[in-house]
Amino acid sequence: MPDAWPLYQVIGPEANHPDRVKPEIAVKIFNDMVLLRTFDEKTINLQRQGRVGTFPPSLGQEAAEIGSAWALEPEDWMAPSYRDHGALYVHGVPFSHVVLFAMGKGSSIDGVARVLPSSIPISSHLPHAVGLAMAAERLNQAHIAIAYFGDGGTSEGDFHEALNFAGVFRAPVIFFCQNNGWAISVPVSQQTATPTLVQKASAYGVFGARVDGNDALACYQVVQEARARALAGDGPTLIEALTYRIGPHTTADDPARYRPLEELEQWTGAKDPIVRLQEYLEGLGILAPGEALRIRQDATVFVNQAVDDALNSAPVEIHSMFEHVYQTIPRGLALQREELERIHGAMAGKGGLHG
Numbered sequence: 001m002p003d004a005w006p007l008y009q010v011i012g013p014e015a016n017h018p019d020r021v022k023p024e025i026a027v028k029i030f031n032d033m034v035l036l037r038t039f040d041e042k043t044i045n046l047q048r049q050g051r052v053g054t055f056p057p058s059l060g061q062e063a064a065e066i067g068s069a070w071a072l073e074p075e076d077w078m079a080p081s082y083r084d085h086g087a088l089y090v091h092g093v094p095f096s097h098v099v100l101f102a103m104g105k106g107s108s109i110d111g112v113a114r115v116l117p118s119s120i121p122i123s124s125h126l127p128h129a130v131g132l133a134m135a136a137e138r139l140n141q142a143h144i145a146i147a148y149f150g151d152g153g154t155s156e157g158d159f160h161e162a163l164n165f166a167g168v169f170r171a172p173v174i175f176f177c178q179n180n181g182w183a184i185s186v187p188v189s190q191q192t193a194t195p196t197l198v199q200k201a202s203a204y205g206v207f208g209a210r211v212d213g214n215d216a217l218a219c220y221q222v223v224q225e226a227r228a229r230a231l232a233g234d235g236p237t238l239i240e241a242l243t244y245r246i247g248p249h250t251t252a253d254d255p256a257r258y259r260p261l262e263e264l265e266q267w268t269g270a271k272d273p274i275v276r277l278q279e280y281l282e283g284l285g286i287l288a289p290g291e292a293l294r295i296r297q298d299a300t301v302f303v304n305q306a307v308d309d310a311l312n313s314a315p316v317e318i319h320s321m322f323e324h325v326y327q328t329i330p331r332g333l334a335l336q337r338e339e340l341e342r343i344h345g346a347m348a349g350k351g352g353l354h355g
């Protein structure tokens, strides 16, 4: 059977789409990919030092995260999953918010950017993105919604319901699936009986595109095209970005226990999305010799500052754990709060109680 789902590529000898990315945008994309890698490495170290909680890095997925998000406009709605710090950063959410979250410190993103809270439940945010997109259309607003999720997310009912609903109502929404090969320890071959994930688009009457998820410029262009289609009234797009999770699922995971080292080796080195974009831009003279090194050095300074901001922020007020869930606190929780206040009062003389 002919491959009806060719891989959209801009960078590399097998490129099948022309490069339409402005050089200054390409450099910004490279810069943000380096920032994201630097941030992930720094935050993993903080977790190892016990200074932040469990953290899901996006090592290896920088092209998909950053390239895709650069194609959005600030008024577009983003519904991310837990691994999408890169896309969030491009869309206006500072890295310090991610660290605050990983430290269990409250940090409101209200008004910071048009983003939903990062979804920990798999795919539960996809129907929300459809709703946001439909609302924009009904209000005659020229923006779209995009949902980020993984290969494992395509096995959830919410994925199918969201695609079906979006297809029926021609919602201006993009489903951006990062197929990183694994859903924790489950390989994508055990996730579906179909050769691709993107072909599920057909069943819902949704446009589908399969993109090289390690090619940042292809990710940028494919989302730009999906966005233009959505705004032209041509409905939703399911994008499957083929990439690879180089790191662990989270800092609580050890992938050496379930995946072969040879597989990892295939995706590092020349296939690394940062290496690929750097070599491509240097080849075109868009990045001057030494510029990538300077970008890396600046990234370290920038990321250290963002992380310090979060680490130095005031400790969380422990009573806040009872807020924002119920308008009227149930009796059982009220009793627990009273008990905490008693303990807190007793400890006040011994240096207090911090979250």
Ligand SMILES: Cc1ncc(C[n+]2csc(CCOP(=O)(O)OP(=O)(O)O)c2C)c(N)n1
Residues within 6 Å of the ligand: 083, 120, 121, 122, 149, 150, 151, 152, 153, 154, 180, 182, 183, 184, 245, 249
């Ligand atoms: C509804 C639901 N079921 C199970 C889990 C546990 N869980 C957390 S991450 C994960 C794997 C998700 O894999 P994928 O969608 O490929 O995203 P990735 O982690 O690779 O980015 C699972 C099953 C969850 N968070 N939510």
Ligand SMILES: [Mg+2]
Residues within 6 Å of the ligand: 150, 151, 152, 178, 179, 180, 181, 182, 183, 184
């Ligand atoms: Mg995955």
